[in-house]
Amino acid sequence: MKYKYSPIFLAPMEGVSDLAFRILARECGADFTISEFTSSTALTRGSVKSWTKVSTHSLEKPFIPQIFGGDISEMVKATELLCTNKSVDVIDINFGCPAPKVCKNEAGAALLGNPEKLINMVSACINVSEVPISAKLRLGTGVGEDTALEISKKLEDIGVVRICIHGRTLKQGYRGEANWSKISKIVEAVSIPVIANGDIIDSTSASACLEETGAAGIMIGRGAIGNPHIFYKIKQDLGIINSNPPWVYDNDDWVNYGNIKQDFIARSWCWNRYVELMKITNSENKQSLKRHAISFTKHLPGGSKFRGSLQFIKDIDELTKKVSLWLKEGSVNS
Numbered sequence: 001m002k003y004k005y006s007p008i009f010l011a012p013m014e015g016v017s018d019l020a021f022r023i024l025a026r027e028c029g030a031d032f033t034i035s036e037f038t039s040s041t042a043l044t045r046g047s048v049k050s051w052t053k054v055s056t057h058s059l060e061k062p063f064i065p066q067i068f069g070g071d072i073s074e075m076v077k078a079t080e081l082l083c084t085n086k087s088v089d090v091i092d093i094n095f096g097c098p099a100p101k102v103c104k105n106e107a108g109a110a111l112l113g114n115p116e117k118l119i120n121m122v123s124a125c126i127n128v129s130e131v132p133i134s135a136k137l138r139l140g141t142g143v144g145e146d147t148a149l150e151i152s153k154k155l156e157d158i159g160v161v162r163i164c165i166h167g168r169t170l171k172q173g174y175r176g177e178a179n180w181s182k183i184s185k186i187v188e189a190v191s192i193p194v195i196a197n198g199d200i201i202d203s204t205s206a207s208a209c210l211e212e213t214g215a216a217g218i219m220i221g222r223g224a225i226g227n228p229h230i231f232y233k234i235k236q237d238l239g240i241i242n243s244n245p246p247w248v249y250d251n252d253d254w255v256n257y258g259n260i261k262q263d264f265i266a267r268s269w270c271w272n273r274y275v276e277l278m279k280i281t282n283s284e285n286k287q288s289l290k291r292h293a294i295s296f297t298k299h300l301p302g303g304s305k306f307r308g309s310l311q312f313i314k315d316i317d318e319l320t321k322k323v324s325l326w327l328k329e330g331s332v333n334s
């Protein structure tokens, strides 16, 4: 393996990786987090919603906002504007989004089909940026040869500090398996850290991915939705940490609990902390709370019936309390 220590990233995920969830993921063992992708067009036009997506709090260190766009001058302007916030440590640029509304503007993963423009864009951002620039790519567009390897070499040449590769093409969307072998070719070809991403859902897949790719670190997306304690679990299984997570008390008979009970206990702590972090960071958002409430109850016995009972609740305090109570009851009774 190329690097001794392999940091674990929470993936940038629209509608998931909000500020409170990012801090929670860090408290659960993630080493780095990246904000949801944010449109450079919207940032340059002063959209409050977009600026909220790239806001941070002193509890979040480092802070890595992610931006995307198809217009180089807007990307440059957004980079300059972000640099006026002294909390920004690194700016990440998205070349992975497959959404048609993004790709039709030659932004996101569509730029993998135009390497020259992609490199010009990143180079222009680096020229004005006061902080390092990283990039997140897919393997290619899925039309013709994959371009990520050539692009990665050029990104290294122009001074990008780190790249993350999601081992799928634009055409694949989220279908099929992530191709870790193609990520390994990129790891071999460049000297900057490469973070491997795609289909890591537990310690077995985490170590298999690190082994196959030789990557400097790994990034977890869907596996962390409703399940931020995955970071702790992986690190514990891999022997990276041996202290108890915050949801385990010294006198607990934790090791003898079944998987379901352990899951209920961890999720119960994580949910309460998520709600608390929203308050602490002044980032309460009804939509995010609702979305996470649903995720936190997935794959638990009785979860589907319980989610049905959440449907008609309008009051957000009532919703958060109901989820807290349900998870607590599950922790005691399972």
Ligand SMILES: Cc1cc2nc3c(=O)[nH]c(=O)nc-3n(C[C@H](O)[C@H](O)[C@H](O)COP(=O)(O)O)c2cc1C
Pocket (backbone or CB within 6 Å): 011, 012, 013, 014, 015, 016, 035, 036, 037, 066, 094, 096, 097, 136, 166, 197, 198, 199, 200, 219, 220, 221, 222, 223
């Ligand atoms: C709901 C959702 C939202 C996403 N939003 C973003 C985003 O804002 N920026 C980005 O670079 N990737 C985004 N992605 C892609 C993930 O970061 C990640 O590359 C992908 O899910 C593969 O990793 P996984 O197999 O661990 O989920 C998103 C994925 C999901 C499922």
